[in-house]
Amino acid sequence: MAKLTPRNEDYSKWYNELVTQTGLAENSKVRGCMVIKPYGYAIWEKMQQQLDKMFKETGHQNAYFPLFVPKSLFEAEEKNAEGFAKECAVVTHYRLKNDVENPGKLIVDPEAKLEEELVVRPTSEAIIWSTYKNWIQSYRDLPILINQWANVVRWEMRTRLFLRTAEFLWQEGHTAHANKEEAWDETKKMLDVYAEFVEEFMGIPVIKGTKTPNERFAGAEETLCIEALMQDGKALQAGTSHFLGQNFAKAFDVKFASKEGTLDYVWATSWGVSTRLIGALIMTHSDDNGLVLPPKLAPIQVVIVPIHRNDEQKNAIAEVALKLSNELKQKGISVKFDDDDNVKPGWKFNEYELKGVPLRIAIGPRDLENGQVEMARRDTLEKSFEKLEGLAETIEQKLDEIQENIFNKAKDFRANHTTEVSNFEEFKDVLENKTGFISAYWDGESETEEKIKAETKATIRCIPFSEVDLEGKVDFYSGNPAKFKVLYAKAY
Amino acid sequence: MAKLTPRNEDYSKWYNELVTQTGLAENSKVRGCMVIKPYGYAIWEKMQQQLDKMFKETGHQNAYFPLFVPKSLFEAEEKNAEGFAKECAVVTHYRLKNDVENPGKLIVDPEAKLEEELVVRPTSEAIIWSTYKNWIQSYRDLPILINQWANVVRWEMRTRLFLRTAEFLWQEGHTAHANKEEAWDETKKMLDVYAEFVEEFMGIPVIKGTKTPNERFAGAEETLCIEALMQDGKALQAGTSHFLGQNFAKAFDVKFASKEGTLDYVWATSWGVSTRLIGALIMTHSDDNGLVLPPKLAPIQVVIVPIHRNDEQKNAIAEVALKLSNELKQKGISVKFDDDDNVKPGWKFNEYELKGVPLRIAIGPRDLENGQVEMARRDTLEKSFEKLEGLAETIEQKLDEIQENIFNKAKDFRANHTTEVSNFEEFKDVLENKTGFISAYWDGESETEEKIKAETKATIRCIPFSEVDLEGKVDFYSGNPAKFKVLYAKAY
Ligand SMILES: [Zn+2]
Ligand SMILES: [Zn+2]
Numbered sequence: 001m002a003k004l005t006p007r008n009e010d011y012s013k014w015y016n017e018l019v020t021q022t023g024l025a026e027n028s029k030v031r032g033c034m035v036i037k038p039y040g041y042a043i044w045e046k047m048q049q050q051l052d053k054m055f056k057e058t059g060h061q062n063a064y065f066p067l068f069v070p071k072s073l074f075e076a077e078e079k080n081a082e083g084f085a086k087e088c089a090v091v092t093h094y095r096l097k098n099d100v101e102n103p104g105k106l107i108v109d110p111e112a113k114l115e116e117e118l119v120v121r122p123t124s125e126a127i128i129w130s131t132y133k134n135w136i137q138s139y140r141d142l143p144i145l146i147n148q149w150a151n152v153v154r155w156e157m158r159t160r161l162f163l164r165t166a167e168f169l170w171q172e173g174h175t176a177h178a179n180k181e182e183a184w185d186e187t188k189k190m191l192d193v194y195a196e197f198v199e200e201f202m203g204i205p206v207i208k209g210t211k212t213p214n215e216r217f218a219g220a221e222e223t224l225c226i227e228a229l230m231q232d233g234k235a236l237q238a239g240t241s242h243f244l245g246q247n248f249a250k251a252f253d254v255k256f257a258s259k260e261g262t263l264d265y266v267w268a269t270s271w272g273v274s275t276r277l278i279g280a281l282i283m284t285h286s287d288d289n290g291l292v293l294p295p296k297l298a299p300i301q302v303v304i305v306p307i308h309r310n311d312e313q314k315n316a317i318a319e320v321a322l323k324l325s326n327e328l329k330q331k332g333i334s335v336k337f338d339d340d341d342n343v344k345p346g347w348k349f350n351e352y353e354l355k356g357v358p359l360r361i362a363i364g365p366r367d368l369e370n371g372q373v374e375m376a377r378r379d380t381l382e383k384s385f386e387k388l389e390g391l392a393e394t395i396e397q398k399l400d401e402i403q404e405n406i407f408n409k410a411k412d413f414r415a416n417h418t419t420e421v422s423n424f425e426e427f428k429d430v431l432e433n434k435t436g437f438i439s440a441y442w443d444g445e446s447e448t449e450e451k452i453k454a455e456t457k458a459t460i461r462c463i464p465f466s467e468v469d470l471e472g473k474v475d476f477y478s479g480n481p482a483k484f485k486v487l488y489a490k491a492y
Numbered sequence: 493m494a495k496l497t498p499r500n501e502d503y504s505k506w507y508n509e510l511v512t513q514t515g516l517a518e519n520s521k522v523r524g525c526m527v528i529k530p531y532g533y534a535i536w537e538k539m540q541q542q543l544d545k546m547f548k549e550t551g552h553q554n555a556y557f558p559l560f561v562p563k564s565l566f567e568a569e570e571k572n573a574e575g576f577a578k579e580c581a582v583v584t585h586y587r588l589k590n591d592v593e594n595p596g597k598l599i600v601d602p603e604a605k606l607e608e609e610l611v612v613r614p615t616s617e618a619i620i621w622s623t624y625k626n627w628i629q630s631y632r633d634l635p636i637l638i639n640q641w642a643n644v645v646r647w648e649m650r651t652r653l654f655l656r657t658a659e660f661l662w663q664e665g666h667t668a669h670a671n672k673e674e675a676w677d678e679t680k681k682m683l684d685v686y687a688e689f690v691e692e693f694m695g696i697p698v699i700k701g702t703k704t705p706n707e708r709f710a711g712a713e714e715t716l717c718i719e720a721l722m723q724d725g726k727a728l729q730a731g732t733s734h735f736l737g738q739n740f741a742k743a744f745d746v747k748f749a750s751k752e753g754t755l756d757y758v759w760a761t762s763w764g765v766s767t768r769l770i771g772a773l774i775m776t777h778s779d780d781n782g783l784v785l786p787p788k789l790a791p792i793q794v795v796i797v798p799i800h801r802n803d804e805q806k807n808a809i810a811e812v813a814l815k816l817s818n819e820l821k822q823k824g825i826s827v828k829f830d831d832d833d834n835v836k837p838g839w840k841f842n843e844y845e846l847k848g849v850p851l852r853i854a855i856g857p858r859d860l861e862n863g864q865v866e867m868a869r870r871d872t873l874e875k876s877f878e879k880l881e882g883l884a885e886t887i888e889q890k891l892d893e894i895q896e897n898i899f900n901k902a903k904d905f906r907a908n909h910t911t912e913v914s915n916f917e918e919f920k921d922v923l924e925n926k927t928g929f930i931s932a933y934w935d936g937e938s939e940t941e942e943k944i945k946a947e948t949k950a951t952i953r954c955i956p957f958s959e960v961d962l963e964g965k966v967d968f969y970s971g972n973p974a975k976f977k978v979l980y981a982k983a984y
Contacts, residue, residue, distance in 0.1 A: 028623065029565060030610065033558035035623055038638065041555045063533045066525035067612075067643055067659050068581075071588070073521060075598045085588040089560075090600055091612065092584045094647040096563070096577040106567045108582055108609055117600055118522065120559075120583065120612075131520065131527055146530065151559055151643065155586040167559050 006288045011232040019161045032159040032166030042299035060145045068118035077251035083218020087155040089120040120153040128174045129248040138257045144176040162279035170274035183267035187243040190271040191224045194239035203294040203407040209462030221245035227461045229414045230283040233435020235461045235489035244268035291356025295399040302335040307364035327392035443475035444483030498780045503724040524651040524658030534791035552637045560610035569743035575710020579647040581612040612645040620666045621740040630749045636668040654771035662766035675759035679735040682763040683716045686731035695786040695899040701954030713737035719953045721906045722775040725927020727953045727981035733763035783848025787891040794827040799856035819884035929979045935967035936975030952978045
């Protein structure tokens, strides 16, 4: 194991080394696509399980729609099509054949050209709403509350493991409603579900808000989002929930007979989070020693490392360790007893620190005599001696403490890196020297936002939901009367 | 709800009506691709959960590899490439642009042609083994025991819901081993896992065996399979486990330093089951009234239908029903209390019969007086009165009985539709008039198999594992000395 490049030396290098050295993911031989390795996938599985539970508790069902979107369906909702057209993988042929000039090689068979090209889904509104058309006749068919776990492809030119990849895994909810209010309630409800998940399970504090028109999902009337702040002071959009209005219903002619006997267009929402969240998880909590995983999502929550000089000691420790393991498993805590003799304890300590295992228990012969173990917390790197008696309960409690501590730490960091500014000089200074969220008044003009972006690369991450008194306030850049108080930041 | 076409009138029509009317799946607007609807996906989720548990119990971890396979990697293992080349969806471009001649329409941007075409994975050996190359240096890196849940695409010309679709969902295990014996053990172990799952959870009896060279997976040294028999007398391959030898290691130059210090090619297996199994589930158990689901995979295991004339009765029944529901939920039994007043009980009876809910409980005011309920079993369509006292236990027991009964019924059907033949006339007669598996001696020649296929469409489904005395036995078709006793059938 090589030591990681420290964050303050090269944050981006630190991130890449961390992701690859911990076995979370790696770049594949397909441009922009990653391989999610077992340790990374195990985190994703834990995330999926929890999210899926929350989706089902809020009345949603899973289904699966095709990977491909015929071009004619793709282009039906014009803004959506325009937004994604520039980054679409397109299937044009359905067969390869032997290359007669290069034995053993294959070429695309020109005779197997598709009559209509197929877009590999960058998002599924088009294919899903063309399907919903046949499912919806009357108000009795509504609401439709469906979620899909799937892979999607967006041909990004500059990719980074988890944060931006050509193919990624996600879930996308697609709901259909009889009226605007219900669709809006759903949009907000799912943003709340995301915020709850990201804060309580990932330990990442988020700001809920609305996107500006410039940052809206292509085809949405409004996009709500949760925004998180990374340790390098850059923001990361952690989840979005879109109020789609009747745009897709109009594009695919999806009408329903209302209770009142009218024929109306259906109202829609869509919402999604992706493997990108794993990037946020890494960047929020980890340190120069490696990953720091929130206990609620750690594939291994506790590791037990025995320290012994002979077989007698080894057996005595193993007995205690296995008893503890069983007690922990009964509490639903995942534990690994690493009794591999080929590797020294010190090496194991480094390994599990790198991998972000929340609690490490070391047991030596002296510990047994004293009825105790050594416990090391990954978040604070603190070590303590803990009594063997009631150890499972102690561990359970410590895991809760760690979960809370990393959330609070991230919250403090965000508080310390959220700055109010009232003029452009301050704005640039904060962006350059302090980084983080910048809270400022905005005149509501896209032009203002665009100019600031062009000069500084910072964008409006969201218009937070909180009520603000705008009386007499002006945009710090244009000097025009303020319409909103917003959060700016450079973003991933 | 229209009545289903009876099986003996048009089996294939019955199947399609059943799949669509029960809301399991439907054809999409993408040629050959299906939409898996919530009820169908709920069954798949139950299957996934159980299989995933069994994979993990046998030491496997999940991971995720790219959807796309660059053509140069795809063609590296020649037999594998040859086997799948004719049915590959190929991505050739990564961008669409506005069609200047047709405002609002998009065309493929010719300037965004990929230097190397990408094949949408029909199976992942190529992309995975090109990745394993970097993961494997020494015997210490072995075995690698990885599974992937994914979508794959095979451009089939004639498709049928679940049974054969251009895109389908599956899992594919890909393991790497230091020696042949270990790889063979893995190949057989995973076949056993599949057989156990399909028999114990899906209630479908299977024959374990080996495929003939003609039916082998492209790129495998040997393919093991489990074969099931459908109610129309056609066989269905329910799962395959491949011993890949060193073929992929050689194609991608994957060598490891052995314990003994030699540099050897790695040994491989792969194994998979897919959403096709849902087709097998439907065709094995269902009847002219609709689906019959095995209790262990039924999204709703028990439905409770109240029958009442007034609110007083309604409330009294609801109280009993909710108490029962809670008891069942505590036992891990999924139950639905359908108290929708807009629909008559008779309509509900039909609906849940169609949807294959294993047990239906009807409760009327008279029943309450008598301390009983009416119970209807979906498998036998039998009705009985059961005491309210201890009803949760009675239900638990009945569900077990149903699970066992449908398995035994399918086993009896298979026994009655497995016929030994000793000459080609008998063979054709059975195929024509009785259908099912035909047990017969084979000379081991692909030519014989091919001639029989050309004349009858029947193929060798497998060479069952059982020991057979071949002394003096001859091939029923060629008259040559027998090398194997095999099972023939027409197949899905
Ligand atoms: Zn700072
Ligand atoms: Zn028969």
